[in-house]
Amino acid sequence: MTEDDVIKLKEFKASKNRLMGRLLNRSYRYMSTLAVKFLTDKGYTNFRVGQIVALVNIDVEGTSVNKIAQKAGMTKQGMSKLVKELADEGFVYTEKDPSDARALIVKLTDLGVRCILDWKACTEYIDQNFEEVIGAEQLNILKDILRNLVDKYEEMIETGEVPCEPIPLAFMKK
Template identity: 55%
Template sequence: MNEDKLSELYLFKQDKDRHIGRLIAKSHRLVREIASEFLRAKGYTNFRVGHMVALIHIDLEGSNINNLASLAGVTKQAMSKLVKELQDEGFVSIEKHPNDARTLIVKLSDKGISTMLHWKECTANIESKFAEVIGLEKVEQLKNILSDVVSNYDSNNSLFMSDKSLLNQNLADSNPSTY
């Protein structure tokens, strides 16, 4: 093996703890752990990230499955399955559209509303844990930087991990994790 390549590889590996992919992946796992702990304390035992992807898109007056699927970037069938899971757990209710009996309207139940408010508390808790380490100003900077990156990739229709891939990843996961 070429000494220059080995030397280059050695230097690359020496800095592995600062590779952006590794830092983001480890940060994501940390956020999941903090969120899981927080939500378990609130009584959530069978709640996945994919559930939040759907809940976050439900309008206060209700949304139809086609719109939810479009907003989350998933198929109507995948959203229907997710909505059924949410209904079975009591997070949403389903009604027929008053003007079109073929269309179902998904509404947040009282439990779904409480869940969204718990999620709001959970995100504030995560931010406060990060602020304990880096300070509130740097947390805001981090959010702004990540928002810029995500917005850039979203607007360019990149292969960046969308709600669709996040939901599909969670639907494929046979071991539901709390989030």
């Protein structure tokens, strides 16, 4: 290791608290911690925050697993697993699709509907907590910035500029 490498490494380590990935990851953990507390207090002891991605993408009249996966930006296999977990816990049930015998329609149970409404209240709780830290104006700016980034990423996926699934980086050279 050269002296220049040591200097660059020290500079990098000193700035790690400003790295985008770290900031987004830690912010997500903070949000998840608040959500788990809120949902646990509401009595959802077996519910994982990651399962909400399936629930919120189910239409009132029901939705196919493929469509839920597409809306959530997940694989059909991953969504099928989430739907099975949610069905086992009583949040959803499935029926055969009358227009395609191979497909299933996922529908919300009363518990699933209550969970989504509680999730709405949970997001308001999270916003209140974030607002206490950064203020309402900064929170709105943060949401606008993140929305712009998400819109750009989704546009890139639709146009084929990036794959739908993240690709592991092979950046290590010998």
